[in-house]
Amino acid sequence: MKSLVLLSGGVDSATCLAMKVAEYGRDQVMALNVFYGQRHSKEMESARRIASHYGVELEEYDLKTIMQGSDCALLSDSGKEIEHGSYDQQKGRAENGTVSTYVPFRNGLMLSIAAARALIHGCSEICYGAHADDAAGSAYPDCTPEFYRSMDSAIYEGSGHVLHLSAPLIDMNKAGVVREGLRLGVPYEMTWSCYEGGDEPCHRCGTCIDRENAFKANGTVDPLCR
Amino acid sequence: MKSLVLLSGGVDSATCLAMKVAEYGRDQVMALNVFYGQRHSKEMESARRIASHYGVELEEYDLKTIMQGSDCALLSDSGKEIEHGSYDQQKGRAENGTVSTYVPFRNGLMLSIAAARALIHGCSEICYGAHADDAAGSAYPDCTPEFYRSMDSAIYEGSGHVLHLSAPLIDMNKAGVVREGLRLGVPYEMTWSCYEGGDEPCHRCGTCIDRENAFKANGTVDPLCR
Numbered sequence: 001m002k003s004l005v006l007l008s009g010g011v012d013s014a015t016c017l018a019m020k021v022a023e024y025g026r027d028q029v030m031a032l033n034v035f036y037g038q039r040h041s042k043e044m045e046s047a048r049r050i051a052s053h054y055g056v057e058l059e060e061y062d063l064k065t066i067m068q069g070s071d072c073a074l075l076s077d078s079g080k081e082i083e084h085g086s087y088d089q090q091k092g093r094a095e096n097g098t099v100s101t102y103v104p105f106r107n108g109l110m111l112s113i114a115a116a117r118a119l120i121h122g123c124s125e126i127c128y129g130a131h132a133d134d135a136a137g138s139a140y141p142d143c144t145p146e147f148y149r150s151m152d153s154a155i156y157e158g159s160g161h162v163l164h165l166s167a168p169l170i171d172m173n174k175a176g177v178v179r180e181g182l183r184l185g186v187p188y189e190m191t192w193s194c195y196e197g198g199d200e201p202c203h204r205c206g207t208c209i210d211r212e213n214a215f216k217a218n219g220t221v222d223p224l225c226r
Numbered sequence: 227m228k229s230l231v232l233l234s235g236g237v238d239s240a241t242c243l244a245m246k247v248a249e250y251g252r253d254q255v256m257a258l259n260v261f262y263g264q265r266h267s268k269e270m271e272s273a274r275r276i277a278s279h280y281g282v283e284l285e286e287y288d289l290k291t292i293m294q295g296s297d298c299a300l301l302s303d304s305g306k307e308i309e310h311g312s313y314d315q316q317k318g319r320a321e322n323g324t325v326s327t328y329v330p331f332r333n334g335l336m337l338s339i340a341a342a343r344a345l346i347h348g349c350s351e352i353c354y355g356a357h358a359d360d361a362a363g364s365a366y367p368d369c370t371p372e373f374y375r376s377m378d379s380a381i382y383e384g385s386g387h388v389l390h391l392s393a394p395l396i397d398m399n400k401a402g403v404v405r406e407g408l409r410l411g412v413p414y415e416m417t418w419s420c421y422e423g424g425d426e427p428c429h430r431c432g433t434c435i436d437r438e439n440a441f442k443a444n445g446t447v448d449p450l451c452r
Contacts, residue, residue, distance in 0.1 A: 061292060061312060066339055071345045088318060096386035104345035108384045112338040113292055119330035120295045141386035150379035157376050158334045160322040160367035 040197025281408025323364030
């Protein structure tokens with residue numbers, strides 16, 4: 001069993017990588033990072049540090065051209081500001097519930113690239129870090145259990161029944177993800193989540209707030225806040 | 227209703243485009259061509275001619291880097307020869323039934339790009355030309371009804387319930403596709419199918435043979451053979 005893990009460089013994907021290394025051994029795990037035109041490349045630098053920490057091969061792809069013209073606030077050429085506050089307080093939602101930082105079909109696109117690369121490398125599994133808090137209230141529809149199940153089926157069928165999709169965090173909230181990662185000794189000081197590209201996290205965007213709360217819920221402090 | 231059609235430049239996708247233009251009008255249709263490292267760019271030139279014929283906008287993306295390292299015979303750097311004969315006679319199949327010209331998760335990848343572009347352009351449908359002959363015997367598992375249904379569901383869920391996948395040829399064989407296209411006046415002389423990049427079709431590869439037979443079944447001759 002060889003697994004290819006989508007590694008953005010944030011808390012969730014770093015935890016996925018740790019889980020797969022613990023399960024299969026690092027020789028049976030590789031990682032994939034996809035740049036899609038974010039405001040900064042800090043996540044990618046984090047992905048490189050984390051992959052190096054675990055001694056797994058990291059492949060990188062640049063899909064910026066595919067997101068051209070998107071008004072998603074995460075993207076450097078969207079012209080939008082990042083909204084402050086936790087996801088559940090955000091007002092700038094589209095009619096269908098997606099938040100302003102939803103990137104059009106991003107996870108489907110990343111998982112399709114991962115599926116192609118996994119088949120080329122002889123992997124039988126790809127893995128991504130969708131969890132329950134990102135799915136809540138349709139904020140990120142490509143993190144829901146319904147999307148996960150459909151995409152797993154599409155990958156299994158489209159690969160000729162040789163590849164499966166794993167989403168080991170799908171039933172956890174962010175606090176549960178951090179709990180599992182702390183147990184496994186994930187080097188969270190190497191991760192990056194903040195949507196802004198500053199030297200330090202902004203402590204105001206949705207992902208900063210939710211991340212810090214997840215560490216608090218585990219009775220500890222986010223290492224990026226120390 | 228605005229539709230984005232995957233347009234490779236071959237018979238099937240040209241027929242899809244004609245069907246959608248007939249259904250919605252050309253102002254509500256756009257086309258997408260994805261290059262993935264084929265041996266030649268003749269299909270892309272055909273896609274441009276066909277899009278121009280119908281007066282629809284064509285977007286092009288180059289995903290060659292994602293297929294690096296694949297041993298698929300369609301790709302210019304695979305080092306493999308194109309096998310001769312109709313698909314149902316081919317011997318060089320993988321254990322799971324896929325033919326040597328199966329490109330790893332190609333349709334899933336193209337459809338994911340199409341989904342992202344469709345959301346950016348405000349389309350509510352994407353369309354691709356999978357048909358029954360390509361799915362037969364697991365030759366191309368990303369053309370089966372099972373893959374289509376799963377991918378439609380993944381696109382619908384992952385887009386926040388705003389986008390659907392249409393595969394209007396899914397229950398037709400190639401002869402049925404050509405029958406529908408002849409009825410609609412598709413300019414098949416502009417299409418290109420042959421896996422080799424010669425000045426004329428090779429008449430020996432799987433796609434040449436199946437295409438020519440489809441015209442014969444309709445009591446006519448492939449315009450590329452006249």
